[in-house]
Amino acid sequence: MLTSVFIAAVSLALFWMAAFTLWWQMHAWRTPEVLASTRFSPPDGDAHVSFSLLLPARHEQAVLDHTIQRLLTSSHTDFEIIVIVGHDDPETTAVAERAADRDPRVRVVVDTHERKNKPKAMNTALPHCRGDVVGVFDAEDQVHPELLAHVDHAFRTTGADVVQGGVQLINFHSSWYSLRNCLEYFFWFRSRLHLHAQKGFIPLGGNTVFVRTGVLREAGGWDPECLAEDCDLGVRLSSTGKKVVVAYDSDMVTREETPGSLVSLLKQRTRWNQGFLQVYRKKDWKQLPTFTQRLLARYTLMTPFFQAFTGVIIPLNAAVALLLDVPVGIAFVTFLPAVTALVTFVFEVVGLHDFGKQYGLRVRFTHYVKLIVGGPFYQILLAGAAVRAVWREQRGRTDWELTSHVGAHLAPVDREDVPA
Numbered sequence: 001m002l003t004s005v006f007i008a009a010v011s012l013a014l015f016w017m018a019a020f021t022l023w024w025q026m027h028a029w030r031t032p033e034v035l036a037s038t039r040f041s042p043p044d045g046d047a048h049v050s051f052s053l054l055l056p057a058r059h060e061q062a063v064l065d066h067t068i069q070r071l072l073t074s075s076h077t078d079f080e081i082i083v084i085v086g087h088d089d090p091e092t093t094a095v096a097e098r099a100a101d102r103d104p105r106v107r108v109v110v111d112t113h114e115r116k117n118k119p120k121a122m123n124t125a126l127p128h129c130r131g132d133v134v135g136v137f138d139a140e141d142q143v144h145p146e147l148l149a150h151v152d153h154a155f156r157t158t159g160a161d162v163v164q165g166g167v168q169l170i171n172f173h174s175s176w177y178s179l180r181n182c183l184e185y186f187f188w189f190r191s192r193l194h195l196h197a198q199k200g201f202i203p204l205g206g207n208t209v210f211v212r213t214g215v216l217r218e219a220g221g222w223d224p225e226c227l228a229e230d231c232d233l234g235v236r237l238s239s240t241g242k243k244v245v246v247a248y249d250s251d252m253v254t255r256e257e258t259p260g261s262l263v264s265l266l267k268q269r270t271r272w273n274q275g276f277l278q279v280y281r282k283k284d285w286k287q288l289p290t291f292t293q294r295l296l297a298r299y300t301l302m303t304p305f306f307q308a309f310t311g312v313i314i315p316l317n318a319a320v321a322l323l324l325d326v327p328v329g330i331a332f333v334t335f336l337p338a339v340t341a342l343v344t345f346v347f348e349v350v351g352l353h354d355f356g357k358q359y360g361l362r363v364r365f366t367h368y369v370k371l372i373v374g375g376p377f378y379q380i381l382l383a384g385a386a387v388r389a390v391w392r393e394q395r396g397r398t399d400w401e402l403t404s405h406v407g408a409h410l411a412p413v414d415r416e417d418v419p420a
Contacts, residue, residue: 004330011334017306018340020299022347028191028248038194040247043146043153051079051148052131052213056121060139061091067141068099068106076148081106082128084121092139117400118206119222119229126221135210136230142255143208150252151210154245161215161242162234164193165208166253170359172367176374177265177381178258179367183348186355190248196300197246201285201293203276203300204234204244208254215242223282227398228275235279235297239287250358266385267401273304273389274398307386345372 028038053071057064064083071081083096087110100106109128111121122136133155137143147165154163166189172182189205196202209230219236222229237244259265279285285297352371356363392398 004327008330008333011336015336015340018337018344022340022344024192024195025187026191026347027195038190038246038248040150040249040252041153041157043149046156047077047149047152049078049133049152049155050131051076051133051135051151051210052129053079053081053135053137054084054122054125054129055081055137055139056084056118056125057092057096057139058086058089058116058121059092061095063140064092064095065099067137067139067143068096070141070143070145071137072103072105073145074143074148075145076152078131079105079148080130082109082125083107084109084111084125086110086116086121087112115399117224117227119226120224122229123221123224126217129213132213133210134213134216136207137254138207138256140256141207144252144254147208147252147254150247150249154247155210155212158245159243160245161212162204162237162244163210164197164202164204164244164246165210166190166248166250167205167208168250168253168255168359169258170255170361171257172355172361172363174258176370177262177378179352179370180374180378181258181265183352183355183371186351189253193246194248196296197244199293199296200290201238201288201297201300202234202244202246203228203231203279204237206230211237225398226275226278227271227400228279231272231275231301232279232282232284235301236284238293238297239284241289262381266381266388269382269385270388270392271401273307273386274393276301276304277389277393278398304386304389307383308390341375345375348375 028035055064055067055071068081068083071079083099083106085093085096085108093108093110096106096108100108107128109125111124113120113124126134133151135148135151151163151165154160167185168189169178169182169185172179193202193205207230211233215237219233219240223232226232234244259268280298280301285294285301288294288297348371349368352363352368355361
């Protein structure tokens with residue numbers, strides 16, 4: 001009897017977790033009006049906001065120069081680029097200094113911390129920022145020339161303290177897992193972040209995020225010990241009532257590449273998950289004014305625990321249901337998570353088609369097959385990363401595992417002409 005109750009309780013918990021996640025992913029597509037509201041408003045031609053664009057780069061000599069040159073093509077007239085390099089990284093420093101010699105809008109700041117990470121690098125550069133707004137990009141980013149003009153307009157017309165733009169992994173063709181990784185980003189930035197902004201609680205993205213310089217300095221910059229400094233900053237600013245605006249246009253997104261190997265992806269997701277656990281334990285989210293916001297925060301930041309739990313319990317739950325003699329009703333309940341999984345697969349197939357259409361990418365039949373077949377294996381990888389994050393956090397392991405980049409998103413891809 002107790003076994004049956006346990007199986008039913010676990011199955012119902014998994015069902016509701018999957019249902020909530022699916023509903024949040026679908027937020028932007030609920031109505032045409034909601035979808036239209038998620039886009040940038042067209043800029044009016046004025047430029048009243050100045051930008052300091054932070055570009056932390058560590059062992060990124062292969063992609064850094066392309067990113068700098070891309071940023072320098074911006075149509076906005078008032079910005080500076082601050083490249084942050086480590087004192088022990090001569091190759092990347094050489095690339096940054098050559099760019100600074102070519103264009104006075106580029107400056108180089110050296111991070112001398114012995115233990116290096118992204119938030120320490122950005123805090124090193126923060127006192128050097130001259131702009132009204134601080135923007136953050138990664139060293140491999142491909143940034144649209146009109147993005148700053150759109151962000152400028154968003155700040156002036158909405159009164160925002162923070163503007164979060166879209167980020168999109170683009171090399172979906174590189175591997176079976178890159179396909180799912182790209183789709184994750186598509187759902188997160190295209191839909192779910194808009195829901196978080198609407199609810200007043202948002203874990204910010206790691207780049208293409210713009211914060212008023214005064215607000216950022218008042219907040220003390222980034223947490224130098226947090227492995228998810230973007231999430232932490234978003235939680236702290238949300239907790240103090242700062243206004244965050246999220247805007248997404250496929251033309252304006254910052255394009256990036258997926259990690260180059262499964263091991264690299266596992267380490268990246270471990271770092272993000274562990275960072276979420278760190279933010280949860282700091283308890284800044286408890287300052288949110290409403291119970292609904294705090295509940296959303298708790299659920300979002302506890303996601304690594306839930307993933308670790310599901311990664312361990314789902315196989316055990318299935319084995320118990322198959323091998324033990326349980327009542328028919330209980331057996332039926334155990335299949336509820338499978339129903340939500342099926343609906344999620346259908347939504348992902350539709351999402352992949354929309355992704356290809358928006359970015360002019362040729363999505364072939366084999367890509368849909370890879371999407372479906374790779375689903376369970378990708379979930380195993382995410383569960384493994386979550387378990388590893390919990391283990392590292394319990395062991396006090398907080399070293400920064402760097403994700404390397406080779407510019408896979410800059411290579412030619414299979415494209416097709418699609419209507420704008």
